[in-house]
Amino acid sequence: MTLPQSNPNPQAFAITHEVFNQTPPLLDFNAFDCDTALKEGVVRAGAAWAIPQLTEYGARIGSAEVTRWGFEVNEFKPQFFSHDRNGHRIDLVKYHDSYHQLMSMALTAGIHSAPWVTPEPGAHVTRAAKVYLQAQADAGHGCPLTMTFAAVPTLDTTPALAREWLPKILANGYDPRNVPYTEKMALTIGMGMTEKQGGSDVRANTTTAHALGTGGTGEAYELVGHKWFTSAPMCDAFLMLGQSRGGLSCFLVPRWRPDGSKNPVEVQRLKNKMGNVSNASSEIELRGALGWMVGDEGRGVWTIIEMVAMTRFDCMLGSSASQRQGVAQAIHHAEHRSAFGKTLIHQPLMRNVLADLQLEVEGSLAIALRMARALDHTQDVHEQLLLRIGVPVGKYWICKRSPFHAYEAMECLGGNGVIEDFITARLYRDAPINAIWEGSGNVQALDVLRALSRTPEALEAWLLELDKGHGNHATLDASVARLKAQLADMTDAEYRARHLVDQLALTMQASLLVQAGNNAVAGAFIASRLGTQSDRNYGTLPRGLDIDTIIARGNPTVS
Numbered sequence: 176m177t178l179p180q181s182n183p184n185p186q187a188f189a190i191t192h193e194v195f196n197q198t199p200p201l202l203d204f205n206a207f208d209c210d211t212a213l214k215e216g217v218v219r220a221g222a223a224w225a226i227p228q229l230t231e232y233g234a235r236i237g238s239a240e241v242t243r244w245g246f247e248v249n250e251f252k253p254q255f256f257s258h259d260r261n262g263h264r265i266d267l268v269k270y271h272d273s274y275h276q277l278m279s280m281a282l283t284a285g286i287h288s289a290p291w292v293t294p295e296p297g298a299h300v301t302r303a304a305k306v307y308l309q310a311q312a313d314a315g316h317g318c319p320l321t322m323t324f325a326a327v328p329t330l331d332t333t334p335a336l337a338r339e340w341l342p343k344i345l346a347n348g349y350d351p352r353n354v355p356y357t358e359k360m361a362l363t364i365g366m367g368m369t370e371k372q373g374g375s376d377v378r379a380n381t382t383t384a385h386a387l388g389t390g391g392t393g394e395a396y397e398l399v400g401h402k403w404f405t406s407a408p409m410c411d412a413f414l415m416l417g418q419s420r421g422g423l424s425c426f427l428v429p430r431w432r433p434d435g436s437k438n439p440v441e442v443q444r445l446k447n448k449m450g451n452v453s454n455a456s457s458e459i460e461l462r463g464a465l466g467w468m469v470g471d472e473g474r475g476v477w478t479i480i481e482m483v484a485m486t487r488f489d490c491m492l493g494s495s496a497s498q499r500q501g502v503a504q505a506i507h508h509a510e511h512r513s514a515f516g517k518t519l520i521h522q523p524l525m526r527n528v529l530a531d532l533q534l535e536v537e538g539s540l541a542i543a544l545r546m547a548r549a550l551d552h553t554q555d556v557h558e559q560l561l562l563r564i565g566v567p568v569g570k571y572w573i574c575k576r577s578p579f580h581a582y583e584a585m586e587c588l589g590g591n592g593v594i595e596d597f598i599t600a601r602l603y604r605d606a607p608i609n610a611i612w613e614g615s616g617n618v619q620a621l622d623v624l625r626a627l628s629r630t631p632e633a634l635e636a637w638l639l640e641l642d643k644g645h646g647n648h649a650t651l652d653a654s655v656a657r658l659k660a661q662l663a664d665m666t667d668a669e670y671r672a673r674h675l676v677d678q679l680a681l682t683m684q685a686s687l688l689v690q691a692g693n694n695a696v697a698g699a700f701i702a703s704r705l706g707t708q709s710d711r712n713y714g715t716l717p718r719g720l721d722i723d724t725i726i727a728r729g730n731p732t733v734s
């Protein structure tokens with residue numbers, strides 16, 4: 176038997192394939208400039224003056240460096256250390272350096288503070304646009320940013336605490352050191368409401384608060400109990416609910432006492448979450464932790480609801496951002512990938528899917544920025560009333576649409592879409608979170624019912640706003656008429672609440688898009704989401720729509 180001769184040129188055989196028809200990463204683009212819907216929305220909502228700073232911010236968000244930070248904070252999860260080497264409790268969570276970079280970037284830009292510090296028209300809209308951009312890099316670190324931002328109106332209810340804490344909370348800067356708040360110039364704030372036996376129903380809270388002196392607003396208490404979810408446990412203080420003699424009250428609980436000793440807010444462990452992994456979420460025990468009462472005794476829910484409303488608003492922005500990132504990746508991929516002899520972007524069925532995904536973003540942004548505009552004008556009663564319904568409607572609808580949207584965007588990338596090297600995998604894992612925290616879907620829907628029954632003027636304001644789009648599209652007009660008929664009969668309202676909120680959301684999105692004046696977008700949104708085609712998969716847009724315009728608006732490399 177003769178053996179085969181050895182190959183005279185082994186390297187020729189080592190070359191197994193050439194890499195082609197793979198999509199380059201979407202890097203070094205301007206995430207604001209390329210986002211037509213965002214740019215137009217910001218101008219419409221009264222913040223045209225902010226275009227230069229948003230353009231600058233968009234370039235930073237789209238940069239290779241910030242994109243890398245987003246990947247690293249999810250790859251290197253926060254780590255918890257309960258004790259130091261000698262056995263002292265330290266309750267320390269260590270984050271990857273990229274987490275600190277993202278936090279520093281956002282806190283320096285005033286994402287937590289700008290509209291409170293300079294409440295000029297357009298300030299909330301500008302901040303909303305920055306949140307929307309920031310969340311496209313990574314969703315998880317948005318948690319402490321939003322809680323810090325949202326804590327301000329609640330702390331404002333108690334002048335003694337506001338005087339001491341707000342200057343440092345509102346300072347533009349980031350100080351992650353594990354030292355007492357008295358030694359820092361910039362602080363972050365978390366929130367502890369949810370306990371094991373109840374999250375939605377916080378009245379079930381069993382944590383107790385005993386007055387150390389006279390008790391009452393601004394006074395010191397000692398808290399004993401537990402919290403089942405407390406995210407971002409390295410925050411400098413937390414707004415928490417606890418039962419005092421007068422009922423459920425709100426407290427500001429610092430991580431360190433003013434005398435520099437450790438406040439016994441003890442982290443039991445970090446949650447092992449499916450998504451939102453760059454954000455540490457902890458279980459804590461309060462073993463006689465010092466806290467000061469915020470707001471009136473027994474009015475804890477009322478006091479903290481100011482904070483909750485703001486975090487719910489940010490959930491709308493965060494989920495809209497995830498949708499935007501998904502569409503950007505999907506269109507980018509479709510432009511570079513070929514199958515069956517044509518790039519995906521030229522395949523009619525893929526065009527249908529991409530346009531439909533972009534329409535979702537248009538609707539989400541329309542309602543989110545409308546609420547941002549309302550926040551800029553809360554001295555106007557109409558705007559205040561719009562917020563009362565718009566925040567739970569928007570939070571419910573946008574957050575609930577996002578997991579399915581993320582899944583479809585992921586599928587546009589085929590198999591690559593589920594691989595962690597591609598952001599679509601992360602978007603999908605993160606997508607359900609916003610719908611659950613800060614009031615899950617049913618809780619939002621029930622809150623809308625509460626607003627409808629307790630504040631009927633809010634519905635009047637909502638319908639007035641809807642009617643601004645009247646007379647342009649017969650389908651929209653018919654949907655609004657149907658909605659009004661449904662609202663006129665509130666029999667079994669609780670059972671029907673989700674359906675009602677769906678219709679409140681869809682008709683408002685459509686009306687806002689009509690008012691925005693882009694017929695391609697408004698027409699396609701109405702044709703696909705109202706009337707007979709309301710319950711549907713993405714990629715089922717009817718014929719005869721201006722798909723080219725819609726896709727171009729979502730293309731991240733066209734500005």
Ligand SMILES: Cc1cc2nc3c(=O)[nH]c(=O)nc-3n(C[C@H](O)[C@H](O)[C@H](O)COP(=O)(O)OP(=O)(O)OC[C@H]3O[C@@H](n4cnc5c(N)ncnc54)[C@H](O)[C@@H]3O)c2cc1C
Nearest residue numbers: 366367368369373374375404405406612613614615617618
């Ligand atoms: C990643 C993450 C981070 C979090 N971080 C924080 C944090 O920092 N601080 C904090 O306080 N909490 C935090 N939470 C907790 C979160 O806010 C709660 O999980 C949420 O409010 C739901 O409460 P629950 O888990 O107790 O569920 P439950 O209240 O038991 O609700 C379970 C289900 O029942 C539904 N439901 C409740 N009431 C009704 C009703 N009347 N009719 C119909 N359906 C109803 C809800 O919609 C939900 O679907 C976090 C949660 C997550 C996932």
